[in-house]
Amino acid sequence: MTVKTLKKSVIAVAIVAALTGAYSINSGHALWPPQAAAQQSQAVSSGPAASTTGTAAPVSYLPDMSAIVARNGAAVVNISVTGTAKNSAASLGFPELDPSDPFYEFFRHFRGPRSRGDVPTRGQGSGFILRENGIVLTNAHVVDGADEVVVKLIDKREFKAKVLGVDKASDVAVLKIDAKNLPTLKIGSAANTRVGEWVLAIGSPFGFENSATAGIVSAKSRSLPDENYVPFIQTDVAVNPGNSGGPLFNMAGEVIGINSQIYSRTGGxxxxxxxxxxxxxxxxxEQIVQYGKVQRGRLGISIQELSQSLAESFGIKKAGGALISSVENGSPAAKAGLEPGDVILAINGKEISSSSELPPLVADIRPGEPAKLQVWRKGSxxxxxxxxxxxxxxSVASADDKAAGQGRLGLALRQLTPEERQQIGGGNGLLVMNAAGAAARAGIRPGDVVLSVNGEPVSSVEQLRKLIAKSGKRVALLIQRDEAKLFVPVDLG
Incomplete structure (x- = not known):
């Protein structure tokens, strides 16, 4: 079976070392005139035309997007990042093994001596100027781990940027450059975007600055692995490494999105x-500029999709809503009386058609505020x-937070109850509530208990986050599944 991989459109770290040579890889205010908008927003029009048979034939026209590029290109920027990365055996083409592994000495003997310490890295991406005082938007993964960020304008001016904050959960970063009276873009709304509409992207694919590509909106509100808070816009616009962080325009010349990811077998x-x-x-x-971090609401539940068969078993006519599979002890949901098996049909009057719609809606509610849930329980x-x-x-929004933590693993975890600890022999561990991303690909599933990371026993989620944050590209988890214990290697990428 062919396995498809979801890749970031920019990988903002390319190793530059003496053994490999220097290289970098990467995802590697003017409005459009109403006359032009009216004329060019017509994706397809038809009218009579002469033909050899004497009958009228329809004529189709494609939109002319030159006005959008001409008026907005100056506010689209190229972003270059430099940083350092830990040298490892994996970077030299050898697997990273624990010293206790029986193959450790074998690989150490044949690879010979290798340099240790940090090696320089480079990367590139795209962005755009939001405010004329120097606020620039891009993707969080473009500037992740960067020691220096340089913003280059189309007029060749370059500015060192300060990272005001990053939010890895939404993959958004906010930068500030020391400049005034900069060109900006008009912000639209993705809520009014329709599937089938023409859209345009401007960015720096493979370093080719201010490149324009076009296509249509293929779907809306897409939920992707490890991305719980973003209802992505799917398009067929040609986006390649280096486009990450660049704007996506509608035919009115308004920004409706930031290009972030591609689905690819090859990386292109x-x-x-x-x-x-x-x-x-x-x-x-708004939150990063005002508070320096992003605050999101939470209920403290694990949810899953309600299939038609599950809906019938719960007595619900239509498959929809979010099925609660577990409730965290002491969480807001537990205090409100929510139970496993409840189905959340709506929140604050907004119907939940799919379970993926619930997390971003909850996240948008400020902590401490009430939320009214419509819940299906036991037939009513x-x-x-x-x-x-x-x-x-x-705290993931902090510009100083370098820990990837649970996000790299893709695990939702909680501490064991006293009863659960007894079931595993009285030890500590973390119960897997949900598995996605790297952990899911490695075969870890809900119900497993994580006992240790690289041989170090874990007893809290925070401890696990710290261990993962300082790990390399691979990590070994000891898990307990039913009565068996087994080590599971996880490729963090």
Whole structure:
């Protein structure tokens, strides 16, 4: 079976070392005139035309996007990053093994001596100027781990940028450059975007600055692995390494998204591109500028999709909503009386058609505020009010936070109850509530208990986050599944 991989459109770290040579890889205010908008927003029009048979034939016209590029290109920037990365055996083409591994000495003997310490890295991406005082938006993964960020304008001016903050959960970063009276873009709304509309991307694919590509919106509200808070816009716009962080325009010349990811077997464009809706981006930017971090609401539940068969078993006519599979002890959901098996049909009057719609809606609620849930329980609907809590991992928005933590693993975890500890022999561990991303690909699944990371026993989520943050590209987890214990190697990428 062919396995497809979801890759960031920019990998903002390319190792530069003496053994490999220097290289870099990477995802490697003017409005459009109403006359032009009216004329060019017509994707397809038809009218009579002469033909050899004497009958009228329809004539189709494609949109002319030159006005959008001409008026907005100056506010699209190229972003170059430099930093350092830990040298490792994996970077030299050898697997990273624990010293206790029986093959450790074998590989150490044949690879010979190798340099240790940090090696320089480089990367490139795209971005755009949001405010004329120097606020620039890009992707979080473009500047992740960078020691220096340089913003280059189309007029060749270059500025060293300060990273005001990054939010890895939404993949948004806010930069500040020391400049005034800069060209800016008009911000639109992704809410009004329709599937089938023409859209345009401007960015720096493979370092080719201010390149324009076009396509249509293929779908909306796409949920991707490890991305719980972003209802992505899917397009067929040609987005390649280096486009990450660049704007996605509608035919009115308004920004409706930031290009973030591609779905690819090769790392290059294959017809599936994903953009972060600008509505999500602007909320993140506002919080980072005002508070220096992003605060998100949480309920403290694990949810899953309600299939048709599950809906029938719960007595629900239509498959929809978010099925609660577990409730965290002491969480806002537990205090409000939510139970496993409840189905959340709506929140604050907004219907939940798919389970993926719930997390971003909850995240948008400020911690401490109430939320009214419509819940299906045991054959009937009821209203339950819950006081929304704060995401424990809200510090991820800090510009100084280098820890990837649970995000790299893709695990939702909680501490064991006393009864659960007895079931595993009285030891400590973390119960897997949900598995996605790297952990899911390695075969870890809900119900497993994580006992140790690289041989070090874990007893708290924070401890695990710190261990993962200082790990290399691979990590070995000791898990307990039913009565068996086994080591699972996880490739963190």
């Amino acid at each position: 464009y294959q017809g599936l591109s994903f953009a972060i809706p600008i509505d999500v981006v602007m909320k993140v930017e 609907s009821r209203d339950i009010e819950v006081k929304v809590g704060a995401q424990k991992d809200s």
